[in-house]
Amino acid sequence: MSKTLPIADLLPQRSANTSTPTENLANPCESLAGQGNGAKQGATESSNAPGKRSATTNPFLGLDDVVALTAIPARTLRHGAKNGKYPGAEKRPGNGGDSWFIPLRALPAEAQARYMVQQARAMAPAAPAPRLSEDEREAFWGRVKTATQKCADRAEKALLVLLFFFEQLANGTCKMDVYAAIKEKFNVSRATLMRWQEAVDGLDKSDWLPALVPDFSGRTNRPPAEWPGDSWRFFCQKAGTPGRGVKRALDETAREASRQGWGSLPSLTTARNHWRDNVSDAVKAELRGDKKALKALMPTVCRDYAAFALHECWSMDARHVDVQVSPGVGIMGIKGRSHRPWFYAIIDFRSRYVVGYAFGWELNTDLVRAALRNAFETTGRVIPQRAQMDNGREVTAKEITGGTDWRLRGKVKDGEIIGILPLLGVAVDFATPANGQSKPVERLFGTLAGIEPGFREAYLGNNPQARPEEHDPACFVTAEELVSAYREEIVRYHNTPHRGDAMNGRTPLQVYNELMRAPGFVPRRMTESQYRWTALSAKAVRLSKNGTFELYGHRYWSNETAAAPKGDFGYYAMYHPEDFSAPVSLYRKNKLIAENIQQQHRASGKNKEDARLIAKKKNDFKRSVKAQAKALKDYEVTIPVAPEASREVEEAMKALPVANVTALVPSVVEMPRQKTAAEEAEAARIEAALKKMEAENFERTRARFAALQEPKKRASGV
Known part of the structure; x- marks a missing residue:
């Protein structure tokens, strides 16, 4: 029996020359030959010769089709056609050589009837494609889920080719031309295309993809290897150990499986593939305890810079410059010693503008203070609301951030030094350790690092492995050259369009100026006394019995320190780090205890002048103490004074000046104030007037009291 023809092969092949009713519009012999040819003869004996057309009622059939209809061997058919047994039989050339073609009417009547029945069945309307049930469809589509990527790609390509094939046929293109186009465009042969048609025959188009998934019997698409028992978990535990392959x-x-009786394990290649494909990198990092790798795989959150106002937050950090600076030349460094200076920078979050920076030989609080004062000078003494910094000792020192909580310092203790930033009311945000991407200032360092290789032999590289071969240890640059290069690069950075969030292609300088001039924007500014205070350093001190304290070998004393409680009361002194001869102030937490405390110079005591100076200081101290003691000894209980005396006191009190109330910027710490010459003269005048009034009031009160006591004395006969 012959093979039933696919529906796709019965579609019209030719769209031209349809005016002659006797022309063959669909050559069934061509389709039959395409599916039933033998390996030796192929299409050469199963299709009509090119350029010839047979009548629909008497088509020429190839030997393979005749063998299928008559069950006569091909050798017998060739011998009969050669001897004229089949009238009209002719020999036609083909790709495999000449082949015999026999007209249908030359065959027996039974064979002709069988041929007509096959053609009638093939030309009948196709039955609608049966639809799969939900369970069958889910199982059918499971082929796509379990297929390898290579098999899934092949199925998608086959679906694309089939859709292209039927689309071209629907447009009236000749089938042979479509085959040729598919071969040229997709490199798919006609046999492969017909195999794909058979795979989707009878299915809805929505279910073609799983039907086209290759079903290889080899390793590519075979079911995955199974791990018996708990072997997979045991393997993952061992493979997740650091340093173990x-x-x-x-x-x-395998040794554990032998003891536990789990069974055979997959091969080494399969184990590697499963460890690579089935265990995510995040789980591997967690198994190995690699917190850094796990952190790099965590989802990130993009910072919305548009939510920040200008000067709302400053980002601060330091960078070790990768350039060797000449010894003892310039504005920094130690004489006779070459070094890599530190660069400390402060930028504004919103505008990315570099508001302040400083260079120094050491990364310490002095460098941070210098950068902060430079930022205050650049911005016109603007105070930010917040400051973001790392966890280095230079910023966690109490001189900078004292009075704020820190993870390694604990909560704020009573009597703790108040740093510069808390003094100004700046909230301190410590960045996450080893998390450079959280600090915008780190991006600035990447820009500035690009200028350092230009110093050639003096460039050190950011690590020993990156040090260039041309580096010369005897080659230096001056500090002035380094600072000048950095300053030029910062100016260039300020005038370069920025691609960051909320910058919209504008330069940091443009954004800074626009926001500063925005209507309603009022930055916080510090007072003159606060600005002077930022130049001072702080150090915890302890008062001795006589009220003196030391700062780096220098002794300080005043009457106020002598009267202050002694012991460990949390005192700290504010001093100028570059001038120890300048007066200092003594604080306890945020309360000013004494100001303008002078340094006590040391004396040798070998001459008269030193002895006189020492004696004078002692006598001044004794005189002050005696005056205070006398005031306490002479104190008497006050007897009610007559109404006339009360009115006199009230009149005298009216002479005291009344202070004008002013609105001042609140400070966390009580600020010492420098008085002008006019203010000091006025204070001296008022003090003298008060002393005079006190003396007069005292004399009047004493005389009134004596007058009241006089009758009592006479009555007692005294």
């Missing part, structure tokens, strides 16, 4: 983990798993 997959092979070692598989060997240990």
Whole structure:
């Protein structure tokens, strides 16, 4: 029996020359030959010769089709056609040589009837494609889920080719031309295309993709290897140990499987593939305890810079410059010693503008203070609301951030030094350790680092492995050259369009100026006394019995310190780090205890002048103490004074000046104030007037009291 023809092969092949009713519009012999040809003869004996057309009622059939209809061997058919047994039979050339073609009417009547029945069945309307049930469809589509990527790609390509094939046929293109186009465009042969048609025959188009998934019997699409028992978990535990490879983990798993009786394990290649494909990098990092790798795989959150106002937050950090600076030349460094200076920078979050920076030989609080004062000078003494910084000792020192909580310092203690930033009311945000991407200032360092290789032999590289071969240890640059290069690069950075968030292609300088001039924007500014205070350093001190304290070998004393409580009361002194001869102030937490405390110079005591100076200081101290003691000894209980005396006191009190109330910027710490010459003269005048009034009031009160006591004395006969 012959093979039933696919529906796709019965579609019209030719769209031209349809005016002659006797022309063959669909050559069934061509389709039959395409599916039933033998390997030797192929299409050469199963299709009409090119350029010839047979009548629909008497088509020429190839030997393969005649063999299928008559069950006569091909050798017998060739011999009969050669001897004229089949009238009209002719020999036609083909790709495999000449082949015999026999007209249908030359065949027996039974064969002709069989041929007509086959053609009638093939030309009947196609039955609608049966639809799969939901369970069958889910199982059918499971082929796509379990297929390898290579098999899935092949199925998608086959679906694309089939859709292209039927689309071209629907447009009236000749089938042979479509085959040729598919071969040229997709490199798919006609046999492969027909195999794909058979695979989707009878299915809805929505279910073609799983039907086209290749079903290889080899390793590519075979079911995955199974791990018996708990061997997979044991293997993952061993493979996740730091420094242990997959092979070692598989060997240990095999020994454990032998003891536990789990069974045979997959091969080493399969184990490597499963460890690579089935265990995510995040789980591997967690198994190995690699917090840094796990952190790099965590989802990130983009900072919305548009939510920040100008000067709302400053980002601060330091960078070790990768350039060797000449010894003892310039504005920094130690004489006779070459070094790599530190660069400390402060930028504004919103505008990315570099508001302040400083260079220094050491990364310490003095460098941070210098950068902060430079930022205050650049911005016109603007105070930010917040400051973001790392966890270095230079910023966690109490001189800078004292009075704020820190993870390694604990909560704020009573009597703790108040740093510069808390003094100004700046909230301190410590960045996450080892998390450079959270600080915008780190991006600035990447820009500035680009100028350092230009110093050639003096460039050190950011690590020993990156140090260039041309580096010369005897080559230096001056500090002035380094600072000048950095300053020029910062100016260039300020005038370069920025691609960051909320910058919209504008330069940091443009954004800074626009926001500063925005209507309603009022930045916080510091007072003159606060600005002077930022230049001072702080150090905890302890008062001795006589009220003196030391700062780096220098002794300080005043009457106020002598009267202050002694012991560990949390005192700290504010001093000028570059001038120890300048007066200092003594604080306890945020309360000013004494100001303008002078340094006590040391004396040798070998001459008269030193002895006189020492004696004078002692006598001044004794005189002050005696005056205070006398005031306490002479105190008497006050007897009610007559109404006339009360009115006199009230009149005298009216002479005291009344202070004008002013609105001042609140400070966390009580600020010492420098008085002008006019203010000091006025204070001296008022003090003298008060002393005079006190003396007069005292004399009047004493005389009134004596007058009241006089009758009592006479009555007692005294």
